[in-house]
Amino acid sequence: MSGGPFAGKAVLTGAGKSQVGRRLGRTGLELTVEAVLRAIADAGLRPEDVDGIASYPGPGVPDAGFSGANVHDVRNALGLRSRWYLSSTETAGQIGPAIEACMAVTLGLADHVVVFRSVWESTAQANRGRASVLFAGGQLPPHLEYTGPFGALSAANWLAMPAQRYMHDFGLTREHLGAIAINARRNAGLNPDAIYRDPMTMDDYLAARMISEPLCLYDCDVPCDGATAVVVSRRDAAKGLPRHPLTVESVGTGMFERATWDQRADLTTMAAHDTGATLWERTALRPADVDLAQLYDGFSFLTVMWLEALGFCEHGKVGEFLDGGDRIALEGPLPLNTSGGQLSGGRLHGMGFLHEACVQLWGDGGDRQVAGDPEVAVVGVGGGPVGGAMLLSTR
Amino acid sequence: MTSYVRPERRLLPSPSPESAKLWTGGLDGQLLIHRCRACGRFFHPPGPVCWRCHSLEVGPEPASGRATVATFTINRQPWVPGFAPPYVVAMVELADEPDVRLVTNIVGIAPEDVRIGLEVEVFFEEWEGPDGKLALPLFRPAGGKR
Numbered sequence: 013m014s015g016g017p018f019a020g021k022a023v024l025t026g027a028g029k030s031q032v033g034r035r036l037g038r039t040g041l042e043l044t045v046e047a048v049l050r051a052i053a054d055a056g057l058r059p060e061d062v063d064g065i066a067s068y069p070g071p072g073v074p075d076a077g078f079s080g081a082n083v084h085d086v087r088n089a090l091g092l093r094s095r096w097y098l099s100s101t102e103t104a105g106q107i108g109p110a111i112e113a114c115m116a117v118t119l120g121l122a123d124h125v126v127v128f129r130s131v132w133e134s135t136a137q138a139n140r141g142r143a144s145v146l147f148a149g150g151q152l153p154p155h156l157e158y159t160g161p162f163g164a165l166s167a168a169n170w171l172a173m174p175a176q177r178y179m180h181d182f183g184l185t186r187e188h189l190g191a192i193a194i195n196a197r198r199n200a201g202l203n204p205d206a207i208y209r210d211p212m213t214m215d216d217y218l219a220a221r222m223i224s225e226p227l228c229l230y231d232c233d234v235p236c237d238g239a240t241a242v243v244v245s246r247r248d249a250a251k252g253l254p255r256h257p258l259t260v261e262s263v264g265t266g267m268f269e270r271a272t273w274d275q276r277a278d279l280t281t282m283a284a285h286d287t288g289a290t291l292w293e294r295t296a297l298r299p300a301d302v303d304l305a306q307l308y309d310g311f312s313f314l315t316v317m318w319l320e321a322l323g324f325c326e327h328g329k330v331g332e333f334l335d336g337g338d339r340i341a342l343e344g345p346l347p348l349n350t351s352g353g354q355l356s357g358g359r360l361h362g363m364g365f366l367h368e369a370c371v372q373l374w375g376d377g378g379d380r381q382v383a384g385d386p387e388v389a390v391v392g393v394g395g396g397p398v399g400g401a402m403l404l405s406t407r
Numbered sequence: 408m409t410s411y412v413r414p415e416r417r418l419l420p421s422p423s424p425e426s427a428k429l430w431t432g433g434l435d436g437q438l439l440i441h442r443c444r445a446c447g448r449f450f451h452p453p454g455p456v457c458w459r460c461h462s463l464e465v466g467p468e469p470a471s472g473r474a475t476v477a478t479f480t481i482n483r484q485p486w487v488p489g490f491a492p493p494y495v496v497a498m499v500e501l502a503d504e505p506d507v508r509l510v511t512n513i514v515g516i517a518p519e520d521v522r523i524g525l526e527v528e529v530f531f532e533e534w535e536g537p538d539g540k541l542a543l544p545l546f547r548p549a550g551g552k553r
Contacts, residue, residue: 152418152419152420152421154423156418157420157421157423157426157452158420158451158452158509158510159496159510160418160420161417161418161419161420161543162417162496162510162511162512162543162545163414163417163482163486163487163490163492163494163496163512164482164496164510165418165486165487166484166486168484169480169482169496172480172482172496173478173479173480173496173497173498174478176478176479176480176523177477177478177523180478180523221483222481222483223482223483223484224480224481224482224483224484224496225480225481225482225483226480227480270458272452274498274508274510275451275452275506275507275508277506279477279478279498
């Protein structure tokens with residue numbers, strides 16, 4: 013337990029995940045409530061003990077299935093008496109509300125906050141395909157005004173471009189991106205909840221069809237239905253609970269430039285880099301102290317960004333770091349995306365990484381458990397102008 | 408030089424008061440980019456204030472239309488019916504203000520031949536948008552023939 017921004021007061025006490033799958037045909041609220049109730053029970057609490065609730069994104073994002081349920085949906089469904097509640101998209105990535113929950117418990121606004129992220133994209137898109145989400149009947153939404161007319165409708169396009177530039181400037185190769193995808197698939201094979209579990213070779217990866225060069229199908233995550241939740245508690249309110257409380261040692265919340273996908277001064281960095289800078293300036297821990305990393309892989313290239321943004325290698329050197337994939341393997345020095353990430357585990361959209369960090373630090377990873385009783389985990393989520401990070405420890 | 412065939416369809420913007428000139432300047436052959444009259448710098452996307460010096464004295468002004476490919480992607484996935492892949496989406500940096508980037512298409516060149524650093528020039532493609540006539544700024548290799 014260190015100082016850090018929350019003076020050691022903010023801890024994680026429970027984590028829960030709903031059924032996760034493709035086209036489950038269950039409602040978003042049903043899955044969300046399943047995850048929320050599991051997280052609360054995992055913390056050894058009852059719903060009436062939980063006096064705070066927070067979620068990303070909340071209402072206002074029209075994309076089909078982007079949110080399975082919002083804060084008030086869950087409050088109403090469970091009849092929660094909330095002393096503090098929040099939903100937000102303009103925050104430090106999809107785990108931003110978990111960071112705000114740390115603030116709330118530290119300040120005494122709540123004792124136990126359940127934080128959830130729910131997605132329902134697989135069912136919502138089932139009959140219309142991914143493009144339907146972006147195309148929405150021919151009307152170009154304002155946030156696509158400067159990219160949509162040119163057929164750049166997907167984050168795959170927006171992120172393929174910085175990936176191409178990084179490859180050009182620093183010699184990153186498709187095999188390096190493939191190492192991330194293959195690592196995710198290998199870990200997914202050890203995770204019974206993962207979507208894609210069949211082994212994948214480098215040949216399989218390299219043979220996959222291109223989506224937006226240099227990104228191929230296996231560089232893109234897989235939409236799914238599912239929800240994840242954690243319970244953030246104040247340490248003094250967590251006494252006697254069954255789980256060893258995980259200390260939130262630091263959080264990364266920085267964004268130093270305009271929130272755009274194309275105007276950042278250095279095209280080979282992202283908001284993740286600002287997030288990383290703020291994470292480490294708030295703690296005495298260092299990257300070398302980290303035992304495992306859960307780093308956003310909505311696209312494989314985003315994991316590249318997070319690896320350097322969080323200081324695991326120098327700017328431009330991620331290719332060397334990934335070479336061969338040994339460093340990021342489950343038995344390597346920095347086990348990465350141990351549940352299969354979003355590439356193979358399913359697009360739980362950020363909160364899945366926080367959930368998995370908790371599972372690993374509690375030693376509940378089963379076949380995919382990192383050996384040696386890991387004590388420190390880092391979580392970094394988001395891409396482009398979206399970024400948030402948390403540093404957790406068992407100390 | 409590869410001849411360019413315009414797609415059957417593009418998703419067209421509904422210009423805002425701030426972006427209107429960007430989308431219509433091309434009808435008169437001009438690439439109109441927001442510029443700060445206090446510090447003299449261009450900026451994008453357009454808005455009511457210069458993000459660098461915070462002057463409110465800003466507005467669209469003609470840029471040269473010359474630019475360099477900062478990065479690009481060959482899109483292979485169909486997203487819009489009537490806009491068939493492959494096509495090149497690029498970020499181009501304006502010769503007038505290198506840290507102003509436009510997302511655009513690079514045309515008039517085989518996608519496989521596009522390179523980072525390629526010098527390009529603007530031309531305009533007219534469309535009937537939801538709120539009237541528009542001219543999208545597209546780019547092709549500099550010095551090429553139509």
